[in-house]
Amino acid sequence: EAQVTQNPRYLITVTGKKLTVTCSQNMNHEYMSWYRQDPGLGLRQIYYSMNVEVTDKGDVPEGYKVSRKEKRNFPLILESPSPNQTSLYFCASSLVQDTQYFGPGTRLTVL
């Protein structure tokens, strides 16, 4: 089944404790991206990647890192999480930058 998976789905952590949210897709898509979704603000792009070893900042990259060592994986890293990074995070992939397939979301709470 074609899909985008994210792990973990839910995470409660404390300020400053490094965490990684994994994202994997099995559709051989070139384009992958990370978004955060907050009430009233909609989806905002954090980082995106057009291909392996190519990543670019989106609208809200501060406090996040990504890597794209393999085509299928695009992990999101929070080196030192802060409470303002409490949000719902979505990973997405697509063949080109149009129809995106989203993962199920990761709800992160930073205390």
Place this chain on the structure above:
Amino acid sequence: RKEVEQDPGPFNVPEGATVAFNCTYSNSASQSFFWYRQDCRKEPKLLMSVYSSGNEDGRFTAQLNRASQYISLLIRDSKLSDSATYLCVVINNDMRFGAGTRLTVKP
């Protein structure tokens, strides 16, 4: 001004009603347009693309007005299962999402 703006709603309509949402965008160079649907606590899913000539998919009709820089989504004969948040998406060099319009269809 936000690059993509939507009326947040909520729109509360009875079953069978016709409802329309608009979405305005600020970048006149925008190239592609889409409507996504997002159910509560779920991921967004593509509903339909929006073409310059307008397009229809069953009860759903999407239109683009480049001169006025807006796209619209019309839902006819609304069903309970249409209750969701509808996100408009505009692509220029990157993808911009609207904050969404919430629709509740009631019996």
